Amino acid sequence: MPFVIAGLTYSAIGVSIAFGFVCLAQGLYFIADMVEEHVVLAKRIIRYCIIGVLIAHALLFFLEELPWLELSVGVAAHLVYSMLLIQFPVVELTDLWFILSTMFAIGNHALWFRYFLLNWYSYGDMFGIFLLCVWLVPFWFFVSLSANESSLPFDHPAEAAGKKKRVNLPALIWRLLSKFLPMRQQTQKLL
Numbered sequence: 438m439p440f441v442i443a444g445l446t447y448s449a450i451g452v453s454i455a456f457g458f459v460c461l462a463q464g465l466y467f468i469a470d471m472v473e474e475h476v477v478l479a480k481r482i483i484r485y486c487i488i489g490v491l492i493a494h495a496l497l498f499f500l501e502e503l504p505w506l507e508l509s510v511g512v513a514a515h516l517v518y519s520m521l522l523i524q525f526p527v528v529e530l531t532d533l534w535f536i537l538s539t540m541f542a543i544g545n546h547a548l549w550f551r552y553f554l555l556n557w558y559s560y561g562d563m564f565g566i567f568l569l570c571v572w573l574v575p576f577w578f579f580v581s582l583s584a585n586e587s588s589l590p591f592d593h594p595a596e597a598a599g600k601k602k603r604v605n606l607p608a609l610i611w612r613l614l615s616k617f618l619p620m621r622q623q624t625q626k627l628l
Contacts, residue, residue, distance in 0.1 A: 465580065472526075472581045480525045483577045487515050487522075490570055497570070507548045511570055514541035518574045526581055542575045 472479040494512050497503045518541075520534040528535060549571055553563050 469580050476526050476581075479577070479581050480522060483525070483574065483581070484519070484522060486574050486577060487519050490515050490574060493570055497566075504552060507545075507552050510541070510545050510548055514538070514545045515574060517541050518578065521578060528578075528582060538575075538578075545571055 491512060494508050494515075498505065498508050517534060517538045521528070521538055523534075524532070546567075549567060
């Protein structure tokens with residue numbers, strides 16, 4: 438009999454995890470849809486998140502005495518993230534600020550991960566720092582990539598002035614796929 442209860446327990450855990458993933462996916466879809474509809478509000482939220490994270494970094498340095506290297510890289514990363522707001526919601530993959538922000542996001546995560554491997558903190562402390570100080574702003578930028586699709590070309594002064602055209606991420610992926618992968622051609626029947 439204990440095997441049946443254990444089987445039911447593990448089955449319930451598996452179903453709970455599956456429901457958790459479905460709820461997470463639905464929440465991400467809802468947030469992406471809201472960002473697409475309200476680009477200006479999303480930009481304001483990202484700006485306030487960056488300011489809040491910078492304040493949190495200062496408080497962690499002065500009150501918690503966390504290491505200056507990890508905190509200074511976090512501050513530099515969020516200053517670079519703030520430069521992405523200049524052209525928001527347009528994301529250019531070849532833009533210097535995008536490349537730097539990607540490098541800083543990976544480096545910031547790696548530094549904090551190394552620090553928490555070498556120093557013992559509770560799971561809640563580690564999760565709080567990772568969620569709010571490392572992942573929050575890059576997550577918002579990732580979710581707001583869908584807003585790039587709905588932005589009109591004349592919304593951006595650089596494009597209206599006739600400067601180089603910006604390419605959004607889905608269009609770039611589609612262009613690369615269509616260039617390197619053979620496409621099936623439609624044949625028309627003659628009657």
